[in-house]
Amino acid sequence: MRKMMYCPTRRGLLMGAGAVLGSGLGAGLLPGLGRAQTAIKVAGIYTVPVEQQWVSRIHLAAEAAKAAGQVDYAYSENTSNTDYPRVMREYAESGVQLIVGEIFGVEQEAREVAADYPDVAFLMGSSFPPDDSTPNLAVFDNYIQDASYLSGIVAGSMSKGSIGMVGGFPIPEVNRLMHAFMAGAREMNPDIKFQVSFIGSWFDPPKAKETAFAMIESGVDMLYAERFGVSDAAMEKGVLAIGNVIDTQSDYPDTVVASAIWHFEPTLNAAVAAVQAGSFKAADYGTYSLMKEGGCSLAPLGSFEGKVPEAAMAMVAEKEAAIRSGAITIEVNDEEPKST
Numbered sequence: 334m335r336k337m338m339y340c341p342t343r344r345g346l347l348m349g350a351g352a353v354l355g356s357g358l359g360a361g362l363l364p365g366l367g368r369a370q371t372a373i374k375v376a377g378i379y380t381v382p383v384e385q386q387w388v389s390r391i392h393l394a395a396e397a398a399k400a401a402g403q404v405d406y407a408y409s410e411n412t413s414n415t416d417y418p419r420v421m422r423e424y425a426e427s428g429v430q431l432i433v434g435e436i437f438g439v440e441q442e443a444r445e446v447a448a449d450y451p452d453v454a455f456l457m458g459s460s461f462p463p464d465d466s467t468p469n470l471a472v473f474d475n476y477i478q479d480a481s482y483l484s485g486i487v488a489g490s491m492s493k494g495s496i497g498m499v500g501g502f503p504i505p506e507v508n509r510l511m512h513a514f515m516a517g518a519r520e521m522n523p524d525i526k527f528q529v530s531f532i533g534s535w536f537d538p539p540k541a542k543e544t545a546f547a548m549i550e551s552g553v554d555m556l557y558a559e560r561f562g563v564s565d566a567a568m569e570k571g572v573l574a575i576g577n578v579i580d581t582q583s584d585y586p587d588t589v590v591a592s593a594i595w596h597f598e599p600t601l602n603a604a605v606a607a608v609q610a611g612s613f614k615a616a617d618y619g620t621y622s623l624m625k626e627g628g629c630s631l632a633p634l635g636s637f638e639g640k641v642p643e644a645a646m647a648m649v650a651e652k653e654a655a656i657r658s659g660a661i662t663i664e665v666n667d668e669e670p671k672s673t
Contacts, residue, residue, distance in 0.1 A: 372399075373608055376424040377408035378417065378434035381536045386561065386578040387475065387595075391433060394597035403605055404431075414438040418446050425450040431608050433601065434458065437504070444470060454613040456604045460505055463615035473600050473618040474506055475578070477629035478513035478663045479656050480593035483649050484631060485517020487591040488575045489525055490645030492518070492555040497528045497548030498670070500559040501535045505667035507559060510577065510593070512666035514557055520652075521645055528553055529672045538562030546570070564589055580632040590641065592632040599627050625657050 375395060379385075383392040392408065399406040407429075412420050417439045424432050425446070435458035436443035447455045447470040459472040488496060496518060500507045511529065518525050528548050532540045541562030548556065549570045556574045558564045564581060567574040568588040576582070576592030600621040607613040622628035631649065634641060655661040 371609075372402055372405050373430045373605060374428060375404040375406045375431045375433060375605070376427075376429040377406070378412055378420050378424070378432065379408065379410045380412055380414065380417070380435060380438070381410065383408065383410050385536050387535075389579060390595045390597045391601070394601045395433065397598060398601060398605060403602070418442045421446045421455075422449075425453045430454060431456060431604060431613075433604075437506075454604070454608050456601075456618065458506075463617055465615065468615045469613070471604065471613065471616045471618055474622065475595050476509075476619045476622040476665070477578070477593055477595045477624075478509050478665060479624035480595075480629040480631050481510040481513040481577070482517040482656075482663045483653060484575050484577075484591045484593045485514035486520050486645055486649050486652065487517075487631075487634075487641055488514065488555050488557070488573075489518030489521030490642045491573055491590055492522070492525060494522060494524065495526045495528070495553045496555045496557060497545060497551075497553035498530070498557040498559065499541050499544050499548070499563045500529070500531045502533065503531050503669040507531075508667050508669055509665050511557070511559070511670045512668075513663050514575070514593075515670065516664065520648060527670070527673050529670050532560060536561070538565070542566045558589070576632070582632065582635045582637075586636040590637045591634060594630050594632050595622060596628050596630065597622075624653070625659065 377391060377395055379388045381388055383389060395404065395406045398404045409420050421432060421443060431454045433456045437458060437460060440459065440461060443457060444464065444467050447467045451469050453469060455470040457470060457472055458474060463472055498511055500511060515527055530544050532544055534540060538561040541560040542565050545556055545563045545566035549566065549572055554572050556563050556567045556572060558574045559577045564574045564585045568585050574589050576589050578595045580592045580594055582589040600618050603618060603621055604613065620626060624630065656663065
């Protein structure tokens with residue numbers, strides 16, 4: 334279990350059944366949350382614009398649930414950490430039944446708010462496990478290392494031996510995806526080198542772009558675009574890139590070879606079903622991001638179809654089948670990655 338700490342402002346947030354998650358994780362069911370299969374009131378609270386990668390996936394899933402008549406959805410974006418607890422309280426007071434958001438930078442304050450509203454369900458992105466003291470607060474995270482690993486295999490086959498990686502902050506949610514990507518690339522080339530840099534922001538495309546430019550000038554021929562702005566640099570300089578969380582190939586058809594995609598729908602739909610059933614409780618919803626749960630995938634190659642070496646695609650197919658069957662498990666390494 335990680336020690337409680339305060340992380341910097343975390344990147345923003347954006348069909349499974351409502352099964353009871355993780356035996357022994359949290360205690361108690363929410364009173365009064367049982368509903369017929371009617372739309373429930375859901376609010377999203379995000380620290381960055383809903384266009385940002387991570388947030389966009391949550392927002393997209395919520396909009397899809399709204400279109401399907403499952404939820405009545407409202408949201409607040411660009412909410413600062415200092416304002417976050419206040420916005421949580423306002424939504425809770427307004428009659429919202431499920432609040433979705435991120436508490437990476439306000440762990441303690443957010444859990445105090447949740448404790449004050451035991452009849453409201455909170456599904457929050459967090460680096461920490463569920464806590465018995467807040468039985469109405471469940472956590473989730475983007476455990477998409479499966480897809481990141483597969484995208485690394487593609488990258489390793491397309492690089493001549495030097496890959497640049499630009500991230501926001503070296504926190505577990507970023508580190509594990511970078512490590513999985515690096516492990517995949519080494520499947521194709523054990524001697525491949527990596528340049529790793531963090532820009533100290535979750536949404537600063539110009540800074541990410543400049544960092545990527547510097548890497549290209551130093552000799553990298555492939556970029557891992559954990560942040561917006563990296564693929565722009567790759568496109569301008571004529572090098573390839575790998576996307577993260579969202580599929581941006583339509584915007585960079587000659588640049589983005591592949592992307593590891595996060596699908597938040599299984600996570601959200603499970604929480605909505607639990608609220609409707611009156612069975613929502615403190616639990617870890619992170620498992621819904623795994624590939625075998627439909628929570629992540631490798632995006633279609635699109636314009637790069639047929640351009641990736643056959644050996645790499647054969648390995649991708651083999652590893653994906655093994656991941657989905659449970660024959661192999663991609664390592665979760667939350668340590669800060671280093672340049673090699």
